[in-house]
Amino acid sequence: MRKNIVAGNWKMNTTMQEGVALADQIKNLLIKSPNCEVVLCVPFTHLTSIAQTVNGSIIAIGAENCSDKESGAYTGEISAAMVRSTGAKYVIIGHSERRTYYGETAEILKEKVLLALKNDLIPVFCIGEVKEERQADKQNDIVKAQLEKSVFNLSVDDFSKIVFAYEPVWAIGTGLTATPEQAQQMHACIRQLIAEKYGNTIAQNTSILYGGSCNAQNAATLFANHDVDGGLIGSASLKATDFKAIIDAI
Ligand code: PGA
Numbered sequence: 001m002r003k004n005i006v007a008g009n010w011k012m013n014t015t016m017q018e019g020v021a022l023a024d025q026i027k028n029l030l031i032k033s034p035n036c037e038v039v040l041c042v043p044f045t046h047l048t049s050i051a052q053t054v055n056g057s058i059i060a061i062g063a064e065n066c067s068d069k070e071s072g073a074y075t076g077e078i079s080a081a082m083v084r085s086t087g088a089k090y091v092i093i094g095h096s097e098r099r100t101y102y103g104e105t106a107e108i109l110k111e112k113v114l115l116a117l118k119n120d121l122i123p124v125f126c127i128g129e130v131k132e133e134r135q136a137d138k139q140n141d142i143v144k145a146q147l148e149k150s151v152f153n154l155s156v157d158d159f160s161k162i163v164f165a166y167e168p169v170w171a172i173g174t175g176l177t178a179t180p181e182q183a184q185q186m187h188a189c190i191r192q193l194i195a196e197k198y199g200n201t202i203a204q205n206t207s208i209l210y211g212g213s214c215n216a217q218n219a220a221t222l223f224a225n226h227d228v229d230g231g232l233i234g235s236a237s238l239k240a241t242d243f244k245a246i247i248d249a250i
């Protein structure tokens with residue numbers, strides 16, 4: 001059985017102190033065990049402190065990125081092993097903001113996924129089309145190519161550890177959300193592509209999250225879809241009560 005997951009992606013927001021306070025608020029709101037795994041993906045600088053804040057709670061933490069290099073002379077980079085050593089369990093890889101603003105290619109992402117897995121981190125691998133690709137009805141081909149170029153090289157064992165996030169780029173931070181029908185259609189397409197490559201059992205056990213302007217108002221209708229197994233939440237994860245409402249929507 002696949003897991004439902006609600007993961008926050010804080011992006012480049014909050015100072016360390018603000019981040020610890022936010023994690024503490026979220027922890028205090030989750031007195032009752034939720035119906036899903038709850039993950040906070042936070043800036044590198046916050047990982048250790050937030051790991052301590054949420055210690056003993058059901059909240060898992062994750063990084064928003066990691067290096068495509070193992071270790072050594074790469075000034076300013078943070079390796080997967082470093083991320084893991086903070087207590088993080090997850091790492092977002094391939095977010096469209098990294099692909100677009102930092103030139104992360106499919107090849108680079110492939111390396112990152114391998115290093116994350118080697119260091120016992122669960123990659124939350126992001127895929128999705130831009131507006132022009134959606135308008136040209138190319139979204140299925142785009143996600144297929146993204147999977148083929150960065151993760152379909154993996155062994156069955158490694159592949160089965162990955163979580164996916166379908167994030168239509170036109171919906172990220174824009175207030176435009178995919179309709180529940182669009183989300184379901186794409187999640188089913190991704191699951192079908194996984195089934196063709198790795199078989200139906202692996203496909204059925206893979207968690208595929210939706211991301212892109214998912215909020216307290218629309219989460220329930222998105223999550224109600226059979227192939228939507230939770231969400232990767234940006235701006236709405238920065239307000240504890242909104243994030244809690246999204247968790248409750250599962
Ligand atoms: P958003 O971001 O919820 O603010 O649209 C989602 C994401 O980028 O993961």
